Amino acid sequence: xxxxxxxxxxxLLTLSLTALAGCASKQDGGSDSSSGKVYxxxxxxxxxxxxxxLAKAYTKxxxxxxxxxxxxxxxxxxxLKNEITxxxxxxxxxxxxxxxxxxxxxxxxxxxxTALYQQLTSPEFALKEGxxxxxxxxxxxxxxxxxNKTLLQKYFDASxxxxxxxxxxxxxxxxxxxxxxxxxxxxxxxxxxxxxxxxMDSSSDWRFKTHLxxxxxxxxxxxxxxxxxxAVKGTYLDNYRTVWDLYLDNATVPRTQIASKTxxxxxxxxxxxxxxxxxxxxxxxxxxxGDGKLSAxxxxxLPIYIGVEGEEKxxxxxxxxNYWCVNSKASKADIQATLDFLEWVxxxxxxxxxxxxxxxxxxxxKKAKESVNPLVKIADQMIKDGKTPVKWVFSTMPSEAWxxxxxxxxxxxxxxxxxxxxLETAFINGWKTEYQKVHG
Amino acid sequence: xxxxxxxxxxxAPLTPPKKRKKAKQPLKRYAVFFFLPTAAAFTLAxxxxxxxxxxxxxxxxxxxxxxxxxxxxxxxxxxxDVGFLYSFGFSALFTLVTVxxxxxxxxxxxxxxxxKIRGSNLFRTVFFMxxxxxxxxxxxxxxxxxxxxxxxYGTSLxxxxxxxxxGLVLLTAWQQIGYMMIIYISGLQNVPHTMLEAAxxxxxxxxxxxxxxxxxxxxxxxxxxxxxxxxxxxxLYDQxxxxxxNSLPYKILEDGSHIKTxxxxxxxxxxxxxxxxxxxxxxxxxxxILFFLVVVVIALLQLYFTRKKEESA
Numbered sequence: 001x002x003x004x005x006x007x008x009x010x011x012l013l014t015l016s017l018t019a020l021a022g023c024a025s026k027q028d029g030g031s032d033s034s035s036g037k038v039y040x041x042x043x044x045x046x047x048x049x050x051x052x053x054l055a056k057a058y059t060k061x062x063x064x065x066x067x068x069x070x071x072x073x074x075x076x077x078x079x080l081k082n083e084i085t086x087x088x089x090x091x092x093x094x095x096x097x098x099x100x101x102x103x104x105x106x107x108x109x110x111x112x113x114t115a116l117y118q119q120l121t122s123p124e125f126a127l128k129e130g131x132x133x134x135x136x137x138x139x140x141x142x143x144x145x146x147x148n149k150t151l152l153q154k155y156f157d158a159s160x161x162x163x164x165x166x167x168x169x170x171x172x173x174x175x176x177x178x179x180x181x182x183x184x185x186x187x188x189x190x191x192x193x194x195x196x197x198x199x200m201d202s203s204s205d206w207r208f209k210t211h212l213x214x215x216x217x218x219x220x221x222x223x224x225x226x227x228x229x230x231a232v233k234g235t236y237l238d239n240y241r242t243v244w245d246l247y248l249d250n251a252t253v254p255r256t257q258i259a260s261k262t263x264x265x266x267x268x269x270x271x272x273x274x275x276x277x278x279x280x281x282x283x284x285x286x287x288x289x290g291d292g293k294l295s296a297x298x299x300x301x302l303p304i305y306i307g308v309e310g311e312e313k314x315x316x317x318x319x320x321x322n323y324w325c326v327n328s329k330a331s332k333a334d335i336q337a338t339l340d341f342l343e344w345v346x347x348x349x350x351x352x353x354x355x356x357x358x359x360x361x362x363x364x365x366k367k368a369k370e371s372v373n374p375l376v377k378i379a380d381q382m383i384k385d386g387k388t389p390v391k392w393v394f395s396t397m398p399s400e401a402w403x404x405x406x407x408x409x410x411x412x413x414x415x416x417x418x419x420x421x422x423l424e425t426a427f428i429n430g431w432k433t434e435y436q437k438v439h440g
Numbered sequence: 441x442x443x444x445x446x447x448x449x450x451x452a453p454l455t456p457p458k459k460r461k462k463a464k465q466p467l468k469r470y471a472v473f474f475f476l477p478t479a480a481a482f483t484l485a486x487x488x489x490x491x492x493x494x495x496x497x498x499x500x501x502x503x504x505x506x507x508x509x510x511x512x513x514x515x516x517x518x519x520x521d522v523g524f525l526y527s528f529g530f531s532a533l534f535t536l537v538t539v540x541x542x543x544x545x546x547x548x549x550x551x552x553x554x555x556k557i558r559g560s561n562l563f564r565t566v567f568f569m570x571x572x573x574x575x576x577x578x579x580x581x582x583x584x585x586x587x588x589x590x591x592x593y594g595t596s597l598x599x600x601x602x603x604x605x606x607g608l609v610l611l612t613a614w615q616q617i618g619y620m621m622i623i624y625i626s627g628l629q630n631v632p633h634t635m636l637e638a639a640x641x642x643x644x645x646x647x648x649x650x651x652x653x654x655x656x657x658x659x660x661x662x663x664x665x666x667x668x669x670x671x672x673x674x675x676l677y678d679q680x681x682x683x684x685x686n687s688l689p690y691k692i693l694e695d696g697s698h699i700k701t702x703x704x705x706x707x708x709x710x711x712x713x714x715x716x717x718x719x720x721x722x723x724x725x726x727x728x729i730l731f732f733l734v735v736v737v738i739a740l741l742q743l744y745f746t747r748k749k750e751e752s753a
Contacts, residue, residue, distance in 0.1 A: 077716045085505045103502055103718055200598070202686055259598030259688060260587045401715055405698045408690035417599045422692040430696025438717040 036337025038066040041080055041090035043322060045072045046283060050358045057350050064337050074202065080104075084327070091330045091338040095135055096321040097395030098228075101127055102438070108134040109328035109335055115343045116324075125364040127323050135323030138346075139361040142379040142389075143211055143281030144316040145302045148294065151276045154189055155182055166300075172239075172307035176246055182276055183250035189276075193252035196275040198244075199261030200411040207263075207279055208244070209407035213427075214317060214394040215306045216240040221393055228396040230439075232431040234424060239306040241420055247279070248414050255414045270294075279304065281317075282375045285360065296374045303387070315382045319392025320364075398434035405430045497725040502718055514726035523699045524727055527708035534605065534704065535673040538612050542669045543662070546617045550624030551650075564625070568618040575615075579682020582611045586683075598688035604702030611679055616672065620665045627661030628654065663746040671739055677706035687711070705731055 042051055048070040055066035069090075071079035076094070083090050084107060095101045101108070111117050111126070111133040120126060120136060127135035155161050161181055169175050182194040198208060216236035221227060223235060248255035252269050270278040271293035278288075289296050303314050326338050345351035346365040355361045356369035362376050371377075383389060397403060405426035412418025492504070497514055501507035518524055549567060553560045570578070583597065586607050590596050597603050631654055639649045655662075680687075680703065687700035687707060703711065709731060713724035 078714060081503055085503045100716075103716065106506070200686075205686075254594065256594045256599075257591060257596060259596045260583070260591075399715065399717055401697070404686070405690060405692065405696065408686070408688055408698060408700075409692055411598060412689050415595070415599050417689060418692075425694065425696050426692050426698065428696065429694065430692075430698070433695045433697050 035064060036331070036333035036335075036340075037064065038092060038334070038338045038341045039088065039090045040066065040068045040092040041076075041083055041094070042068055042070045043072075043076050043094045044283070045070055046286060047359045050354060053358075054345065054351065054354045057354075058341060058344060061350075062340075062344075064341065066341060077103075084329075089327055089330060091327050091334045092342070093325055093327065095127070095323050095325055097323065097392075098127065099395060099397065099399070099438070101134055101323070101325075104325060105134060107325070107327055107329060109326040110134070111136055111326065114339050116339060116346065119343070119346050119365045119367065121364050121366055121368075125320065135325045137320035137322060137364055138324050139322050139355075139359075140318060140320050140364055141282050141322075141362070142301075142316045142318045142375065143279070144304055146270070146278045146280055146284065146288075146375065147300050147302060148270070148273060148276050149298045149300050151189060151191065151273060152178075152300070155276070158185065158188065160185060160188075169302060170312045172242070172305040172311065175302070175305050179246060179250045179277065190273075191252075191276065192269065192274040194250040194276050195247050195252070196266035196269040196278045197251055197253045197261040198247045198258050198279075198414075199263060199265055200258050200407060200414070201260060201262040203263035204261065204266060205407045205411075206403070208247075208410055209403045210394045210397070211281075211317070212243065212279065212304065213240065213397075213403075213406060214392060215243070215304055215390070217397075218317075218390050218393050219306070219308050221391075227393070230432070230435050232428055234428040236306065236308065237424055237427060239308060241423075243304070243306050244410060244413070251275070256416065258414050259411050277302075282360070282362075282373050282379070285373055285375060299374050301375045301378050303382075303390070313386070313388055315387030315389045316379050317392060318379060318389040319395070321392065321395055398431055399438050401437075402426075402430050402434040493725060494729060496722065497729045498722075499725075500719050500722045502721060510722070514722040515730070517723050518726045518730060521712075521723070521727075522693070523697075523703075524705075524708055524712075526699045526701070527703050527705045530605070530701075530703065531674055531676070531705040534608065534676070535670060537609055538616075538673045539666060539669045541609065541613050542616050542620055543665055545613065546620035546665065547624050547662075549617060550621045550628055551654075553621070554625055554628045564621070567621055570615045571619045573615070575678030576682045578611060578615055579679045582607060582614075583683050586610075597684055598686070601689060601701040604684045604688075607683055608676075608680060608702075608704075611683060612673065612676065615679070616669060620669065623661050623665050623668075624658065627658035631657040659746075663743075666746060667739065667742060670742055671735060674735055674738065675706055676704050677710065680704045680707050681710070 038055075040051065040055070042048065048068070051068045051070070055068045058064065058066050069079075069083075077100075080090065080093055084093070093104075093107075095104050095108075112131065116136055117126065117133055125137040125140075126133045127137075152166070155178065156164050156166075161178075163169065163174060163178050163181075169178055179194045182189065182191075186193060199205070200208070216234070216239055217232065219239075220233060220235045221229070224233075248258070251258075252275050253261060266275075266278060266280075267284070267287050269275045271288040273294070278284075285296065285299065288294055289299070301316060303311075303316050305311050305314065308314075324342065326335055326342075328335070330338070345355070346363065347367050352363075352365075352367055352369045355363050356371045360371050360373035360376070362368070362371045362373070362380075379389075406423065409418060409423035409426045413420055413423055496504060496507055498509060498511060499507035500510045500514075553564055553567075557563070573581075586603070587596050590599070590603065595603075597607055635653055635657070636649065639653050644652065684702040687703035689701055690698040691701055692698050700708070700711065709724050709727045712727060713721055
């Protein structure tokens with residue numbers, strides 16, 4: 001009897017192991033490799049569903065299997081590192097700009113002679129080095145200070161306001177006046193503060209350590225006539241401080257509490273009309289509009305003024321940190337399948353419609369449709385009005401560690417546990433140190 | 441073979457020695473089947489990655505299949521990293537505090553609950569419960585609690601290294617005291633009644649009984665608990681990552697780099713791995729090998745010393 005039980009058990013164990021192994025191998029070799037397949041490791045959780053739908057549509061049309069997996073910012077690099085070593089590696093992945101590219105260059109297929117590259121409206125949207133095209137930007141995004149039109153109109157109409165129309169906000173001083181008056185009369189407007197909380201939780205700190213830090217950096221580059229640097233000077237750091245103080249002192253929460261505030265906190269405050277201003281970008285529209293939130297036509301966007309001379313002509317911050325790269329170590333069939341898929345995405349009716357209307361992207365391709373995103377429309381109008389867009393130079397920041405150092409210094413300064421000079425040290429000296437570390 | 445043939449021959453009578461042999465056989469014969477799945481899992485999930493990890497610590501790599509040998513360079517850079525050395529100190533201090541705190545508290549809770557107190561079973565269950573919650577969840581719960589409390593005074597966990605440190609101590613103690621308590625209770629229940637009675641008859645005070653009779657008798661429990669808390673605390677990651685996710689505040693150094701002042705050693709290694717520039721993964725790998733060696737040495741030393749005490753007791 002015992003013998004039989006033992007036999008039975010061992011058979012069961014062996015079987016379950018083979019079954020497990022079977023499952024694993026099925027996943028690996030599930031599709032026909034002769035015709036190629038596409039595996040896209042995607043970066044934007046907001047657009048996961050849309051990509052899944054688009055992949056399905058493509059498979060239905062052509063029979064080529066497309067897998068889309070989303071790994072959010074923060075986990076993207078580590079997921080990619082793991083996935084790329086597998087036999088079934090992503091054929092299509094993303095890098096965030098020149099700094100991200102440095103790591104992944106050996107894995108980037110040269111896209112120079114592809115239809116995708118031909119479709120670009122301008123070669124400046126490609127990540128190039130010499131004659132090699134490593135990556136292609138597929139979405140152009142814009143950020144600034146998003147505002148609630150209804151609440152701002154209330155301010156303009158109020159008897160105590162000193163600025164009466166939107167065109168009265170044209171530089172840092174006029175904007176600061178509006179902010180301070182709103183904060184003073186927050187009870188009259190029924191709000192908790194002029195600005196949403198400037199949360200320094202990791203879900204929100206990139207808005208300040210990266211996006212806001214872009215402003216002083218951009219003006220320094222413009223002044224020095226450069227596009228990147230090994231040692232930053234910090235010429236406009238005082239302006240950075242002024243704006244940061246404005247954000248902190250006129251917000252929904254006291255400045256001492258920002259360390260634990262999250263991205264969702266700020267999003268909710270803005271969506272429920274508790275604050276007028278919210279520094280974020282075109283990607284944030286879906287999160288703040290909808291049932292019980294704002295309507296799309298209530299949203300407006302202003303440039304981030306930091307008090308630099310001539311800033312009346314400054315527009316919004318526009319650029320890209322999303323570049324498509326094709327895995328050069330994938331099989332030839334898979335590479336071809338991926339290139340075909342991308343061409344289809346940017347040229348076919350289904351693809352361009354999905355990009356413009358469902359993902360609400362502005363894409364730099366010739367056949368692109370106009371995005372339905374309300375903030376994108378405002379951004380386009382500003383460019384037509386002759387405002388100069390601010391470039392996304394934060395893609396030249398030396399490393400994540402540098403950003404973290406700046407972020408920590410911003411938090412400590414806000415709480416009063418640190419000095420502004422720590423930020424200057426982290427910003428200027430940290431740049432040099434990190435640049436050397438990264439560039440060997 | 442001879443055995444089997446003999447068994448098959450109907451004429452052969454079943455004698456007791458043969459029977460005994462037969463009873464042993466199934467286990468022997470199928471041992472390999474029982475052994476294989478575990479061995480395979482152990483090799484796949486532990487041994488192979490571990491050996492590969494040691495190899496990688498001598499390499500510069502970005503993806504684990506694409507590594508170049510660079511010798512001891514990673515170890516040199518790891519030991520030059522002030523943040524790593526700081527985290528080492530942070531973890532060491534944290535371990536010291538929690539080992540003492542948890543063991544003393546757990547022992548006295550166990551001691552109290554082995555007296556005849558009403559509802560001691562209820563207390564035991566309640567004290568044990570925090571241990572059932574995972575580290576990440578616990579970390580977040582305590583983050584909300586502590587930030588809520590500190591918020592009343594206009595500050596937060598991120599404002600001071602001390603808050604992050606003592607918050608972590610509080611959390612870990614709260615989680616582990618219940619578990620260690622159970623071990624101490626079982627130890628205390630094994631103290632022979634005759635010895636306690638003898639002590640009582642000899643007129644020992646309860647303090648003397650505790651010191652001279654009970655504690656020497658529960659030495660094995662002390663060994664186990666010290667060993668568990670020591671390695672738990674030194675390897676702590678989840679709770680730290682959830683309680684102070686950014687390891688704020690940072691100490692900004694003169695060269696603009698920074699030290700994350702509330703990062704345990706494990707957190708420092710993971711953060712290093714996630715820094716995402718070429719070469720950083722190798723340093724992280726070297727750090728984790730160093731970390732492994734230190735944990736092994738501490739654990740062995742500790743085992744050696746407590747064993748010695750047990751023998752002399």
